[in-house]
Amino acid sequence: MDETGVRPTAEQVLALAPDAASRKAGTKLGTAGPWSDTGGGGAEGAVWGLCAGSGGKPYRTVVDITGPAYTCSCPSRKFPCKHALGLLLLLASDEQAVDGTAPAPGWAEEWLAKRRERAGERGTGSPAEAAPGRPADPEAVRRRAERRAARITAGATELEQRLTDLLRGGLAAAEQSGYGLWEETAARMVDAQAPGLAGRVRELGAIPGSGPGWPVRLLEESALLHLLSTAWLGRDRLPEPLAATVRTRVGLPSAAGSAPVRDHWLVLAQSDSSDGKLITRRIRLYGRDSGRSALVLSFGAAGRSPQLGLPVGLMIEAEILPHPGAGQLRADWGRQFGAPGPIEGPPPGGSTGAAIEAYGSALRADPWLDSVPVTLRQVVPVQRGGGWQLADADGESALPLASTGLSRSGLWKLAALSGGGPLTVFGEFGHRGFQPLAAWAEDLAGTVPLT
Template sequence: MDEAGVRWTVEQVLALAPDAASRKAGARLGEAGPWSDTGSSGEGAVWGLCKGSGKKPYQTVIDTKGPAYTCSCPSRKFPCKHALGLLLLWADDGTPAVGQVVDVGDGAAPDWAEEWLAGRRERADAKERKAKDEAAGAAGQADPEAARRRAERRAARITAGARELEQRLTDLLRGGLAAAERSGYGLWEETAARMVDAQAPGLAARVRELGSIPGSGAGWPVRLLEESALLRLLVVGWLEIDRLPAPLATTVRTRVGLPSPADGTPVRDHWLVLSQYDRSDGKITTRRIWLHGRESGRTALVLGFGAAGRSPQPALPVGRVIEAELTPHTGAGQLRADLGEETGIGEPGGPPPPGGTTTAAVEAYGTALRDDPWLESWPVTLTDVVTVPAGDPGTGEWQLADADGESALPIAPVSWSGMWRLVALSGGGPVTVFGECGHRGFTPLSAWSADSPETVRLT
């Protein structure tokens, strides 16, 4: 996350929490009261004893270079509330309220902490030696022909699965959309499982989405028809992939479920962290981080993944500028990039990205769809917009309207819960808002007001 010896911000620490309850409990432990024998080292280690309900205090140790955590408490969450609280004591947010409540100074680790840290160093050294040995062996024993044959076998399995799915969609239309509600979800789940067997996880995910549409509310037959058409377009794209332009072919491979390589030209820049939020499907938590390059003018998406209660990495402070190198992924309309080495995190502030009207935002999304028809949304910045209720105020629906025009964008339903923060920021006046514009509406993620240059996080 940071170089050893560089203290994190409070926001970076709280972003590690596996859930809201852990975040709240960790914040309560971010004060001196229950802690003793705290310390840190210039090599990225932090430790401390936290008084609990038992006679013995909990022993908490953190390696910030991982990051990795250990604690003698019985919690199954990772990191636990004690690790979060200790990191909050150690964090530096530039105020005495958190970072200076207790002295977590540099020093030698006690035996109970050093034992765990030494084990981590030994395992890291062994892993590095193994990686070097494997790299040396691969350099001398790489078999491009074997790799090509494996790729061909997987492509053949995906093709067989795509043909089966095409027939399934044809049967759906022949039987009538009304029959989809009567057949239930089981048939869709069976079809999705067959796509997994065909090594096409992207197709499997879209099939499961189709299965959730029948009976989902008013207008579901229209939504089912639209999503079925998009899925069939993807299937045909795979079956005719040799006839597609190279960028679009890469996009089809990615949407089907093949890995998208990060082999674009690396871009080093000062990146403003526009937003960071997590989504979970019950098994995997996906973190989406939007960045904007000050010099390059590029907008990039960094993804992180966490499983089994683990918080995804990386965690970046919204509103700050980081100096880093990003390597873009390939494919038509792809904004995803891999985060390389960070050389520093700057001060908060900085102007928002250049923006435009709500009409320009819709046009930008439409243009992106030409390169990637399966794109759910596109990052845009709206300037001089005001928040107004959409229709009857009692519905709780909102929209963003141009202050000097007649156009407006509906706010996506998933964003209504955070609208009051945006309404309070605007105070009825125009604001600048960054978010994702898609077929469900606009999802506001960050905002700036005329009275303050700081980035206000809306998620």
């Protein structure tokens, strides 16, 4: 969670859950339906609300975002309980659902006042614990950040030992140990306040027995996790842009940069994915004037569609707020100026070889990057060796399409749009191949979404 009151993301909230059952139950409560009298928010440093339960009396829930710390009148012994998770997911997915101007009710203020009093005795206040209207103590913020960094360091050190034990025992043994070992390790990373490490550990747990070649995939992902944990342990020796990327990857919140970028943004792709608990919307943008690519993420919990939606194929003059970090494309959507209009043409692109070079350069800035946005010019979809590729029209080279990319109907849409002729295709290219997201034909006006 944030050290300075920045609104948490849904991934960070779910990483705090003590177990899978809590994540599922908390996600169901991440909508406005069961909540009333909500208030607070990122600027307040705390959030509170009443959650309807099975009884006639609602549960009183308060979360100090900067701690994080929680209290709830429910009888659950899990920490945080599902109500605290649901309230944080509500804040993460829809900030307007929480009244940021509402004063804290007596039951919430009483708990927050006790925390302020205890913090005053220790000399370590926080934005949530400071008196109303008074700024947070910079020294207290620094000490909290140091304490969290120390916890993450302890977690990364423990993770290194567990990865060493995995290799010493042999990768084949990972299939017999079951998912429980991974979940327990992920819980330890949550305790260390490193949700990014926890998420990657859970991904490791899904690899054993997942199909042919799983030991190789497990070794690859374990190596990346080892690289991340050792990068955190040696972050003081890294260049600042790369150190910022490492901080984001381990799970420290990444606030948007202070300098907004105003441009005419081409909306090239919008796609939703779900892990059963959270809907993630990815919106790919390209700045016509700056030549800058950007990725805007929005989230919806418990089956709710994410709030932000931008029409693919249109150009919008607006500001984005970039996140810090080496090679970071993540940004928040800012102010919009005027009405959107149609895209005048595709963004500039290059060959398949140029796409490979772009991905290689991006990996130097962020070794944990899955893919980069690229635009391919003059490529033709072809089927070779039982798989699909996008080949340069001159036949010099080709990129395989990602196995998890287009559906069968999407593949035939791309082939039909080409008709054997060259296309301009925008998509994401990485170690899994190229995933087409939008295309333009030479004899057809307009952008054709492929997702």
